[in-house]
Amino acid sequence: MREKIQNIALSADESAVCILDQTRLPGEVVYLAIKTREDMYEAIASLRVRGAPAIGIFAGYCVYVLSRTYGADAFFERLEADCDRLISCRPTAVNLARQVNRMRMLARSMRGAAPEDITAALGREARAIHDEDIAMCRAIAEAGLGLLHPGDTVLTHCNAGPLATSEYGTGLGPLLLAASRGMEIKAYVDETRPLLQGARLTAWELMNAGVDCTLICDDMAALAMKQGRIQAVLAGCDRMAANGDAANKIGTSGAAIIAHHYGVPVYILLPSSTIDLACPTGADIPIEERDGEEIRSLWYEKPMAPAGVKCWNPAFDVTDHELITAVVTEKGVIYPPYDRNLQRLFGE
Numbered sequence: 001m002r003e004k005i006q007n008i009a010l011s012a013d014e015s016a017v018c019i020l021d022q023t024r025l026p027g028e029v030v031y032l033a034i035k036t037r038e039d040m041y042e043a044i045a046s047l048r049v050r051g052a053p054a055i056g057i058f059a060g061y062c063v064y065v066l067s068r069t070y071g072a073d074a075f076f077e078r079l080e081a082d083c084d085r086l087i088s089c090r091p092t093a094v095n096l097a098r099q100v101n102r103m104r105m106l107a108r109s110m111r112g113a114a115p116e117d118i119t120a121a122l123g124r125e126a127r128a129i130h131d132e133d134i135a136m137c138r139a140i141a142e143a144g145l146g147l148l149h150p151g152d153t154v155l156t157h158c159n160a161g162p163l164a165t166s167e168y169g170t171g172l173g174p175l176l177l178a179a180s181r182g183m184e185i186k187a188y189v190d191e192t193r194p195l196l197q198g199a200r201l202t203a204w205e206l207m208n209a210g211v212d213c214t215l216i217c218d219d220m221a222a223l224a225m226k227q228g229r230i231q232a233v234l235a236g237c238d239r240m241a242a243n244g245d246a247a248n249k250i251g252t253s254g255a256a257i258i259a260h261h262y263g264v265p266v267y268i269l270l271p272s273s274t275i276d277l278a279c280p281t282g283a284d285i286p287i288e289e290r291d292g293e294e295i296r297s298l299w300y301e302k303p304m305a306p307a308g309v310k311c312w313n314p315a316f317d318v319t320d321h322e323l324i325t326a327v328v329t330e331k332g333v334i335y336p337p338y339d340r341n342l343q344r345l346f347g348e
């Protein structure tokens with residue numbers, strides 16, 4: 001197993017947020033020290049840092065690093081503008097807005113205090129967001145592993161590993177924990193068109209951890225399930241509505257529908273920071289639509305579609321709660337009815 005990768009950290013002088021650039025993986029391991037607001041927005045929008053919990057953690061550090069540059073002059077105006085802009089970078093993962101608003105509310109609660117005291121408190125809060133995610137991912141990995149049996153093979157979609165969170169990840173957590181304990185769980189890895197998070201990132205993380213994994217194209221999952229090769233689908237989540245509908249990477253819903261058809265359980269693994277009880281159903285979750293060039297040409301040497309062909313590129317879909325066998329959070333495994341059980345565990 002390779003050494004642990006740190007995907008997000010403050011620079012030693014705390015003037016930058018350092019990230020592992022996920023657009024360069026798996027070919028190159030490149031770290032970037034991001035200092036300016038424009039580079040912060042670009043890093044989120046272009047998926048240099050990606051995955052719902054990771055963009056929340058990153059944005060928390062960004063608010064802190066930017067707040068150190070404000071001084072006394074127009075501190076709150078600048079903070080509010082930066083928070084609004086950070087939230088606008090990506091709409092679907094609720095973690096982004098949740099963690100930025102957590103930072104903003106803390107600062108607002110200290111109105112009247114010296115700017116350096118507010119900034120110091122923001123630094124502590126950003127670290128707390130990161131530490132809490134590490135603890136939640138560990139608990140999710142442990143609870144998720146309890147649903148699997150030695151010798152099982154699971155299907156993964158997109159990347160819900162340490163790169164997308166802090167440590168362990170959510171959807172990949174049980175696999176990584178199993179590997180660390182010498183328990184064999186194998187994986188089929190959906191490549192995850194169009195941005196190939198499965199092929200580029202999940203395969204890389206699982207191979208580094210010594211997990212036996214096999215890469216497939218997204219449209220091969222049905223055959224794999226029909227042939228009995230898969231015992232469970234494990235996926236992360238970008239936003240879970242109050243009724244248990246789960247927005248995740250485009251294609252997750254298709255995998256869940258196929259799994260339902262073949263009687264394969266579907267497990268959605270997520271920290272409570274991804275649950276949005278203010279969102280009644282999946283129909284209320286905003287779905288990000290991205291540039292069609294990602295489909296036409298992004299990962300090809302030459303464009304693979306006729307120049308100018310129209311594209312529709314929704315980045316996420318919503319898996320209906322009826323298709324979800326269980327939801328795994330840091331508070332354990334939750335079964336239907338999700339509306340009641342999510343409210344009971346995570347309501348005010």
Ligand code: MRU
Pocket residue numbers: 047050051052053093157158159160161164165169170171197235236237238248249250315
């Ligand atoms: O567009 P991405 O790569 O940010 O999408 C990420 C996903 O869909 C993940 O599955 C989700 O954020 C959960 S990560 C623990």
